[in-house]
Amino acid sequence: MVYSYFPGCTLKNKASDLDLYARKSAEVLGITMEEIEEWQCCGGVYPLGANETAPKLASVRALVAAKEKGQDLLTLCSACHHVLKRVNNDMAENENIRTKANNYMQLEVPYAGETKVVHYLEMLRDVVGFDQLKAKVVNPLKGTKIAAYYGCLLLRPSKVLGFDNPENPKIMEDFIKAIGAEPVIYPYRNECCGGYMAMENKELAKKKSSTVLQSAKENGAECVITACPLCMYNLKVNGGVDDLPVYYFTELLAQALGVK
Amino acid sequence: MEKNEKELAQLIQEISGLNPKKCMKCGKCSGACPAFHEMEYHPHQFVDMVDRGDVNRLLESKSIWMCLTCFACVERCPRDVKPANFIEAARLALIRQQGCNHLKDEAVPPLLDEEMPQQAIVSAYRKFKK
Amino acid sequence: MQRIGVFVCWCGSNIAATVDVQQVADELAKEPGVVYSTNYQYMCSQSGQQMIQEAIKEHHLTGIVICSCSPRMHEATFRKTAAAAGLNSYMVEIANIREQCSWIHKNKEEATEKAIILGRAAIAKVHLNAPLTAGESPVVKRALVIGGGIAGIQTALDIADAGFEVDIVEKKPTIGGKMAQIDKTFPTLDCAACILTPKMVDVAQNEKIHIYSYSEVESVKGFVGNFTATIKKKARYVKEDVCTGCGLCTEKCPMKKVPNEFNQMLDNRTAIYIPFAQAVPKVATIDPNACMMLKNGKCGVCSKVCTAGAIDYTQKDEYIEQQYGAIVVATGFNTIKLDNFDEFAYSQSPDVVTSLEFERLMNAAGPTGGTLLRPSDHTHPHTLVFVQCVGSRDISGCGKPYCSKICCMYTAKHAMLCREKYPDTEVYVFYIDVRTPGKNFDEFYRRAVEEYGVHYIKGMVGKVAPKDGKLMVQASDLLANDQLLIEADMVVLATAIEPDESARSIATMLTASMDTNDFFTEAHPKLRPVESPTAGIFLSGVCQGPKDIPETVSQASAAAAKVIGLLVKDKLTCNPCVAESNELMCNGCSACEKVCPYGAITYSDKEFRTPYRTTIMRRVASVNPAVCQGCGACTVACPSGAMDLKGFSTRQIMAEVDAICK
Amino acid sequence: MQVEETKEFKPTIVAFCCNWCSYAGADLSGTNRLNYPANVKIIRVPCSCRVNPMFILRAFQRGADGVILCGCHPGDCHYTTGNYYARRRMTLLFSMLDFLGIEKERTRVEWVSAAEGAKFAATMNDFVATITKLGENRRLEDIRCKKQ
Structure with missing residues (x-):
């Protein structure tokens, strides 16, 4: 299984262990993590205001990148996971935000939350399977x-x-x-x-x-x-x-x- | 142009995109809040104050900066009110005004230490300033 | 062509003062088909009615139009008048020229003109009227009560008292329902068993009542007065008529680790069991999921010890078909599952219990013999926290949006009993609102606070954390504007109640409507609260909405009264203004069936002649006139124009429209 | 200059009232002597859901200037759900009529209970005033049906 991977800023720096061991383990488990090119910081926190679109764009870019590769988007950091999943949910369900973000991004095909955001743990549970992991x-x-x-x-x-x-x-x-x-x-x-x-x-x-x-x-x-x-x-x-x-x-x- | 208190409350509601009237004043948010004792006004009061348009006191208090955004109140609210979103909306109503950032750039360096992850700094910037 | 008579009433001066009645009569006399037209001071009077009757006979009238007061006032009167003169009573139409004309208009010219138009509309309608006869259907003098809790018991007793046969179908091995599990009842604190079990015995001894315990209603066909129900008697592997209820088998059964439903799984029972000592019928039942003999043929202890020879491992489910005139739904409730409320640590600590579990822990016949002990370590608790509204008034999707209604009172009861029995306890109740409407209810709650020293705190628990065998309860106190952390020994959750899981399938079976919460809907929320919109189906107890015991019993008796009112009739007269399907036009699409709130429309395949001496099978709708209430929803839903409403047919209403717009 | 004598416009208005609530409400406004114009003619139907969109089209075809449908308040329908059906059907019909150029104001659905005599009269006064302002309905009227 090949995933698009969004590491996030902290994993490139203070939390490099989190990233490193995840990659090493993925190899053993037959999971390929392809880091998204030129990803940008998710912002660390999900913007709660109803009229905040701009702070969500970085996440939308990552989601679109995964969609273009036809892959699920794998995350590790809790914060990135939280932000990406919620922004993705907005893109799928909040028409106002979807329209604004798409207008801003000027994509050929508008994005409407098609990418599936998966946390590494979810991947272990649902794709690898804890029984398989145990083996x-x-x-x-x-x-x-x-x-x-x-x-x-x-x-x-x-x-x-x-x-x-x-x-x-x-x-x-x-x-x-x-x-x-x-x-x-x-x-x-x-x-x-x-x-x-x-x-x-x-x-x-x-x-x-x-x-x-x-x-x-x-x-x-x-x-x-x-x-x-x-x-x-x-x-x-x-x-x-x-x-x-x-x-x-x-x-x-x-x-x-x-x-x- | 200075906004009067009612307009400010209206603005906070608009930013939140939510309806404070859904609150049935059960207080489960305040029962769940991990930062309760840091606050002068508490989550259930945030919602009520925004609803009543009594927001000047709220915006002046330190309470709104104490929210950890842990979503315990959002998760456990039986009426789907989302108190945390009101707190954030109140913050935004303030920091979107010029010179009202809660966190000044020059105040940041002394707060840092070796171990502090980028995530903390980015989050705090997002939460406290524009 | 109809021969129509027009009768314009003066209503003293009520009409005549603003409407020129003579002119109205004269103008309407010119309408086609009108052979007689007159006016009179009081049409509804004895002499007025006589005048109408004479005119009907003398002029051989086939239809009459009365220009008078509202049909809501005297339509029935004039229909009787017509019938007495030999004219079908549905050949009468009223033009409302009082309430909707003379009383609201001041200008005599305008009012007269309007009265003429209203008269014309009525004439146009009566031209298309057809004589209607109210149909009749027989009534089977037997009632079915689904559910044997206090609601079903009370309904059955009242119906039987009036001399009618009643069958109770109860899915559990015994009747008694939730009330049998309860310890004390508010606000009088009578022991529930002391007031319930005599009633259960009455049911058992009543010759008119038959109990189908451990049984379920499998299917229901038919309509008001004439239902046919199939009842499935589940195999209990014990001959009901032979078992003496001695209980020896339950003592000897080696399979002793089956969770005991009656005690809310707080202790265990045996595989062969009698739910509780006062069970009715007092007959043992073998749990096929637990019995070793039934599962793998090894054991047979119960059969050996049974001196009466009641055990029968080969027993099969039995199906019984029975006719009924009326059906009462009394399916009751359950507490909701608490999977969505793990912040209260229900799944993490055995010392966090629901209120129904707490009832069993306080009950002398319960797992602890009535001594309040913590389920975890069987020690005496000192600090108890009661949490109200757990899952009630919740629109987040985790719980139920409605108020469960009974929790405020039973929590006050629990708190009070706790303090009374164990003065060394500290009892806290976290509430959002305390709702105590009811006779002596608020007094009861205040007594809990004032005399028994229960700490009522306005606020809600946000988290319960088990710690060192204690429960750390983090909660808000809104009046003190504080967050509390109480070290408790037990937490009791006032869990929301929901309709029994069987309710939906029963509603479907009965074509009775339900709301989004699966409570049965009543025919009218204020004026017909114990009847379902489906004729012949009655509602009793919590299946219709949350209610306490006194309310349940009064509703149960009300439902019984309605059933008796139906069963005393030998025949039912039906409203003749019902829908009718033209089979030649019907395309069998089911649109009408879907909108019918009463389930009056059914489909069947019927053979039709086609040209060249062939026949064709087509699916067509037919309306059961005994069930149809005549709302007309189907007539509009029908895409092919096959469905029409007698007395308010499409052509009739169109004719009125035309007459008004002319 | 020739001044043509213009006749005062008196619209024809058809009101469909359900038997259980609105018709009783109309009766009550009569009992309380609450005036409304004589242009309004009421047709009694068992339930608002008996009103076929065809009836409304027919009324316009035959020269009605406005049509109003009155039923029980939501939740109070004698037949439990009839008024909901009516509301949905009318929403569709009215938007189609709007599309055809029949002004939205010519059609209306109102909930009038048996106790709301005053509301019935007020509604009718308002509706008649609205239609009078709008003038004659020409768009759907079938002149072949018109009596000269």
């Missing part, structure tokens, strides 16, 4: 108790993202089982880490991320995995629980597949 694991992480941290952007709003049950997700837990480890269910796995507030209001970010980590630890986690660079930062820098390492899920995937 390909060479270094199962036996007995490791891993807490999945979803954060907000992957899950909500569930009606648009359709990622998993927003209040009781299981995709990452199933992933953890597939790589041979033991998932830890804890109540704060879908609560906010503090997000971009880490810049302005560090105290808030500290409060939020430590709630998450402490809850994970209380429930017996030995490490935490995430799909989001910002969550990673908050948990690591602001989480305040030093003996609980945080990994990108792709790193453990690569480790299990023996390509780390």
